[in-house]
Amino acid sequence: MIFWLITTLIKILIVFGVLLLSAAYLTLLERKVAARIQNRLGPMEAGFHGYLQPIADGIKLFFKEDIIPADANKILFILAPIIVVIPVLTTFAVIPFGAPIKIFGHIVPLQITNVNIGILFILALSSLGIYGVVIGGWASNSKYSLLGAIRTAAQMISYELSLVLSIIGVIMIAGNLSLAQIVSSQSHMWFIVYQPIGFLIYLIASTAEMNRVPFDLGEAEGEIVAGFHTEYSSMKFAFYFIGEYGQIVINSAIITTLFLGGWEGPFLPSVLWFVIKVFLVILIYLWFRWTYPRLRYDELMDLGWKILLPLSLANIVVTGFIMILLGK
């Protein structure tokens, strides 16, 4: 019992630390990738090739003046960034990031908790983050924030649907909602082979759900200043950023778990395989961001309702048919 408590605590600390650190260093990675795509060098001054830049940014944000607008709803204004960050940090609890290891004769699964409805847990938490955005936008008492929040809310509703439906194919094949089970059922073949359309839909829908370019209408800087976080400064702004970049890590981890075989892989240790896969998926997200321009609002809705939703529904039907034909 005590052994279990200690290992769980250590796992929580490691996951928490790695997640926050990777969220911070994703900002640097994003800037570096953007720079390379635009034939630039990116940050080069802070430390060797700018590797201390996230720390410098963190210190800067920490010492910035914390401004709360005069007519803002203070409680909600402070609560909103917290609501954005907490679901992101919690989501990783159910994601298996390595094969079970043996310590002193005990088998320790490399997963904080193996919930038997892991996917539902993730989906429930990822849709909670929208409340932070909406509340923050409303509490700021600014037209830009409100517009950004409304847009984000509408966008999230349209894309959450196809996001969930794209996963159902995976659940059907695995026959289980637990993420550990899904990973172990991919030991022979990754689900991306069976579900290529599901993978693509999840990739696009999760980009939209995270409010990233090309679907960043909620914070479209050319139109509504900075959208829902226009009025935020200092650490509250940093919280929104941690939430945003933490979500990239989370979504990449989910894609890795559901479609790319999780920690399964030959030769290398399982945790390393997981990290490599997550990193590659993150690179795909960054690649998308620095390739495509922002969609117009009606295009966004068209894509969500007219293309992705029918496609994901068709994907479920086709998957079901094939499964019946193969007699699984």
Add this chain to the structure above:
Amino acid sequence: MDTKKEENSLILITKNLLIGLKTTLTTFFQKPVTFQYPRERLKLAERFRGVPKLNINKDNSLRCVACMLCQTVCPSEAIKIKLGYVDYGNKHELTERQKQNKSLEKLENNIYNDGRRHPESFEIDLLRCICCGYCEEICPEEAISMSDKFEFGFYTRDEGIFGIDKLIKL
């Protein structure tokens, strides 16, 4: 041709999206064009025009003979020359011809000169200079030429006026 139909073709859109991804991927593996300015410098062209500098002879004397041509031609009136005469000192013996030179009578007393002029002060206001190179082109003595220096910073406007000492070092 029905352009609207073509615009909405899903295959065409997908193709274009993939072309976009390919473009960014190729640029990702190209060499960055950035150079880290204060540490790395662009190679200046041979004919690069910086601010003008004064040239000197091998014996460290100025080549300038204060003919005032550069001051006259300067479009931004950045050059100011004060005329002076070379003082050989009273030990120096003037030649017969030099003694006959009547123009020397206008000189102040105690200046021993053969009529050779030099700038007593030569000032270029770097805040006015536009680095056009007219002064270099018009100079008959090749006394002024364009250097390759182009970065300056001053705290006051007066610091921007360079005299002979600074202009030689440029």
